Amino acid sequence: MVIGNGFFSDTKEDALREMTERAGCKVVKSNFPTIGNIEIYVSERGDLYGQQRIQGKCLTRTKKPEKTGIGYVARISDKKKEYRIHMVVLIYCAFVLHRWEPDVELEPVNGNIYDVRPQNLRPKQKPIPPEWAERMKARAKVYDSNFAHVCWSVNYLTGYDIQTCKDFAQQAFIYLCTDGFKRVQHCTDIVGLWVKIARFRAFDYMHHVTHRQVYDAIDYMGNRDTDYEFDLFSLLPGEKMQLYTRLYFEGNTPTEIAKEYNVHLGTVSSAVTRSVQYLREYLKKEAV
Numbered sequence: 416m417v418i419g420n421g422f423f424s425d426t427k428e429d430a431l432r433e434m435t436e437r438a439g440c441k442v443v444k445s446n447f448p449t450i451g452n453i454e455i456y457v458s459e460r461g462d463l464y465g466q467q468r469i470q471g472k473c474l475t476r477t478k479k480p481e482k483t484g485i486g487y488v489a490r491i492s493d494k495k496k497e498y499r500i501h502m503v504v505l506i507y508c509a510f511v512l513h514r515w516e517p518d519v520e521l522e523p524v525n526g527n528i529y530d531v532r533p534q535n536l537r538p539k540q541k542p543i544p545p546e547w548a549e550r551m552k553a554r555a556k557v558y559d560s561n562f563a564h565v566c567w568s569v570n571y572l573t574g575y576d577i578q579t580c581k582d583f584a585q586q587a588f589i590y591l592c593t594d595g596f597k598r599v600q601h602c603t604d605i606v607g608l609w610v611k612i613a614r615f616r617a618f619d620y621m622h623h624v625t626h627r628q629v630y631d632a633i634d635y636m637g638n639r640d641t642d643y644e645f646d647l648f649s650l651l652p653g654e655k656m657q658l659y660t661r662l663y664f665e666g667n668t669p670t671e672i673a674k675e676y677n678v679h680l681g682t683v684s685s686a687v688t689r690s691v692q693y694l695r696e697y698l699k700k701e702a703v
Contacts, residue, residue: 421476430466430473431456437477438462446508446515447491447500455491457505461531463489486528503528507536550592554605558588561606568610572664572691573617580617587613607667614664651690659683660690 424430434442438458445455456464456475463478480487480502487502503521508514510533520539523530551558562584569580587609595612602608651657662672669683676683 421474424473424475427466427473430475434458434462434464434475441510443509445505446513447505448515453491455489455505457502457509459506459510459532461487461502461506463502463505465491482529487531502531503536506531506533511536547593550596551589554588554592557605557609561609562588564606565610565613569613569617572614575617580613583613583617583620584609587616611664651693656686656690659686663687663690 422430422433424433431442434456435458438460440459442456442458442462442464445457447455449455451467453465453467456466461480463480464475465478466473466475468474478489478491480489485501489498489500489502489505491498491500500517501521503523504517504519507519507521508516512519521536522539524535524537527535562581565584565587566577566580569575569583570577573580575583590612591605591609649657651660658676659669659672662675663669663683667675669680669687673680673683
């Protein structure tokens with residue numbers, strides 16, 4: 416049933432087929448967080464749709480992006496707030512990244528800012544300062560020798576697939592050689608710091624996916640000296656479990672923690688294992 420700028424469908428599958436037919440190209444659900452009961456869909460060419468469930472039916476409405484001097488902008492709103500999102504970000508996250516990364520900076524391959532097709536979008540190319548390249552080159556052996564260790568450390572804490580964990584490890588290493596270099600200059604354990612930052616980047620991503628204000632790891636890593644906006648570890652039961660897990664997150668091994676506090680290795684290992692499982696479930700259940 417067609418109504419104004421939208422239509423009713425019995426199922427989401429029927430609605431998707433109708434959107435695809437209208438757009439004349441592939442349409443997918445956006446990674447943009449659902450607002451209330453409204454879900455956003457985008458096409459490869461920049462068509463925008465909002466869908467919600469009403470009395471057992473799917474109501475899909477066409478939304479017209481706003482043409483601005485910096486490209487097309489989608490206006491998405493609920494009763495409380497209006498969001499202005501660049502269409503290139505919606506499309507790139509949906510078709511290329513397959514996850515929501517609102518801060519991704521993009522540029523058109525052909526120079527046309529109104530050509531929003533996924534194949535015309537790429538991360539913005541920024542000039543690399545010579546000192547950044549020199550730092551990376553100087554730490555190439557550290558990277559090669561410890562990359563796998565950092566990846567598996569992130570995998571153990573978050574449960575993400577190893578390819579995703581590689582992304583976090585790479586991002587953390589690049590950060591240490593670029594904007595975060597000041598944190599390395601006087602550090603005696605670069606690998607431990609690398610592990611620590613990769614872990615927090617992973618949990619920061621999980622925080623954004625679940626939309627829960629757990630802590631701001633980006634601020635933690637680069638913009639202030641205090642550790643946490645919200646004490647993630649206060650969620651854990653027991654002071655010792657909180658202590659052991661905090662130290663583990665900061666790059667200490669269970670053996671080092673056990674030696675420092677004169678306790679059995681098994682006590683620390685068990686506490687860390689249970690804490691990781693607890694935090695992982697706590698963060699992920701919000702995404703369901």
